[in-house]
Amino acid sequence: MKRIVLFVLTNLAVVVVLGIVASLLGVNRYLTANGLNLGALLGFAMVMGFGGAIISLLISKPMAKWSAGVRVIEQPQSPDEAWIVSTVQKFADKAGIGMPEVGIFEGEPNAFATGAFKNSALVAVSTGLLQGMTREEVEAVIGHEVAHIANGDMVTMTLIQGVMNTFVVFLSRVIGYAVDSFLRKGDDRDTGPGIGYFVTTIVLDIVLGFLAAIIVAWFSRQREFRADAGSAQLLGRKQPMINALARLGGLHAGELPKSMAAMGIAGGIGQLFSTHPPIEERIAALQNG
Numbered sequence: 001m002k003r004i005v006l007f008v009l010t011n012l013a014v015v016v017v018l019g020i021v022a023s024l025l026g027v028n029r030y031l032t033a034n035g036l037n038l039g040a041l042l043g044f045a046m047v048m049g050f051g052g053a054i055i056s057l058l059i060s061k062p063m064a065k066w067s068a069g070v071r072v073i074e075q076p077q078s079p080d081e082a083w084i085v086s087t088v089q090k091f092a093d094k095a096g097i098g099m100p101e102v103g104i105f106e107g108e109p110n111a112f113a114t115g116a117f118k119n120s121a122l123v124a125v126s127t128g129l130l131q132g133m134t135r136e137e138v139e140a141v142i143g144h145e146v147a148h149i150a151n152g153d154m155v156t157m158t159l160i161q162g163v164m165n166t167f168v169v170f171l172s173r174v175i176g177y178a179v180d181s182f183l184r185k186g187d188d189r190d191t192g193p194g195i196g197y198f199v200t201t202i203v204l205d206i207v208l209g210f211l212a213a214i215i216v217a218w219f220s221r222q223r224e225f226r227a228d229a230g231s232a233q234l235l236g237r238k239q240p241m242i243n244a245l246a247r248l249g250g251l252h253a254g255e256l257p258k259s260m261a262a263m264g265i266a267g268g269i270g271q272l273f274s275t276h277p278p279i280e281e282r283i284a285a286l287q288n289g
Contacts (some may be wrong), residue, residue, distance in 0.1 A: 041170065041173060041174070042170065044169065044173075045166045045167075045169040045170040045173075046166055048165065048166075048169045049162050049163070049164075049165035049166025049167070049168070049169050049170075050162035050165070050166060052165065053158045053159075053161045053162035053165060054158060054162065056158070057116045057154060057155065057158040058116050060114045060115060060116060060154065061101075061114055061115045061116070061120075061121070061122050064112065064114045064122060064124070065103065065122070068105045068107075068112075068124065069105050069106060070103035070104070070105045070122070070124045071103055071104050071105065072101050072102070072103045072122075073085055073102045073103060073104065080130065081104070083135070084102060084104070084125065084130075084138075084142070085102050087138075087139055087142050088100060088102045088123050088142055088146065091142060091143050091146040091234050092146055092149075094234055095146055095147070095149070095150035095230075095234065096150070097118045097119055097121070097146070097149055097150050098118065098119030098120060098121075100113070100115070100120075100121040100122055100123045100146070100149060101120075101121070101122045101123070102122075102123055102124070103122060103123070103124040103125075104124065104125060104126070104127060104130075105124055105125075105126055105127070106126070106127050107126045107127065107128055108126065108128040109126060109128040109129040109132045109133065109248060110125075110126045110128070110129060111123070111124065111125040111126060111129055111141050111142070111144075111145055112124055112145065113145035113146070113148045113149050113154075114154060115149070115154060116154065116155070118149055118150065118152060121149045121154075123142065123145045123146065123149070125138065125141065125142065129141060132247070133244060133247050133248075134243075134247075136240045136243070137240060137243050137244035137247050138244075139235065139240060140231050140232075140235060140240035140241040140243070140244040141231075141244050143230070143231035143232075143234040143235055143240075143241070144227045144228060144230070144231040144241065144244075145227075146230075146231075146234065147226070147227040147228075147229075147230025147231050147233075147234065148223070148227045148230075150230065151223070151226055151227065151230060153223050153226075153227070156219075156223070157216070157219065157220060157223070160215070160216055160219050161212075161216055164212035164213075164215060164216055165212065167208070167212070168204075168205060168208040168209055168212050169205075171204065171208060172200070172201045172204035172205050172208055173201055175200060175201075175204055176193070176196070176197040176198070176200040176201035176204065177193065177197055179196050179197065179200040180193050180194050180195075180196035180197035180200065182196075183196040184196065213273060214272045214273065217272065217273050217274060217275055220275040220276070221274065221275065221276060221277045224275075224276050224277055224282065225277065225282065225285050228241055228245070228282050228285065228286055229285075229286065229289055232286060232289075238286050238287070238289075241286060242283055242286050242287065245279050245282050245283050245286075246279070246283060248279060249279035249280070
């Protein structure tokens with residue numbers, strides 16, 4: 001509940017800050033003079049920026065089950081399934097969160113945690129992970145995912161994504177109006193924004209969207225270091241997580257659906273857009289931490 005309140009307060013704070021900055025810089029007077037209502041634009045940016053992010057968060061668990069083909073373990077059907085459930089229960093109790101749903105999905109080695117609330121999350125591991133790692137290593141991976149939940153990482157990433165979206169929507173439209181106003185000096189403004197506004201807005205939505213994705217990916221990488229350390233804390237020692245990462249580095253990690261890539265134990269493309277740090281950096285951080 002505390003993080004949901006934080007989510008709402010952050011949402012409002014972003015809009016207030018944008019409004020204050022616009023007023024101090026005189027942007028509001030400029031926009032009003034050119035037919036754009038600053039309050040309406042801020043409201044639009046808030047709804048568009050945070051609306052999609054929070055909806056994505058709220059439906060994250062059912063979407064993850066569907067897109068990854070997760071089979072939730074209602075009643076363990078084997079000793080391995082019983083061990084997985086008991087391991088998640090042990091770590092959840094130690095982390096002080098409610099028991100997550102536990103699931104298995106077919107695929108190469110990977111695992112993920114998702115869900116809007118700490119006490120009703122989902123932890124899922126792949127069949128490839130169970131077959132390719134020792135029990136101690138799998139236990140470390142499960143600890144990593146439980147640490148994500150305990151750290152509130154799903155809400156945190158949604159907050160960051162929402163803030164970035166809000167700035168992208170607001171800035172692209174303000175700049176679009178400025179460009180359009182420059183191109184249409186002396187024209188009749190009663191007909192509404194011209195082609196300059198629409199072209200500029202579309203281009204900036206794309207360009208600023210890429211910049212926002214880089215910032216979000218950077219935060220995601222820091223989150224992975226914290227979850228690795230959280231796993232070591234839950235297990236009481238670092239070596240199992242180090243071994244699990246080393247093993248993962250020698251395996252072909254399975255790809256999760258794009259909407260879930262940031263929630264996996266491994267994933268991401270490119271240095272700037274990668275949601276996960278290189279395995280070597282994660283091992284070094286654990287060894288030196």
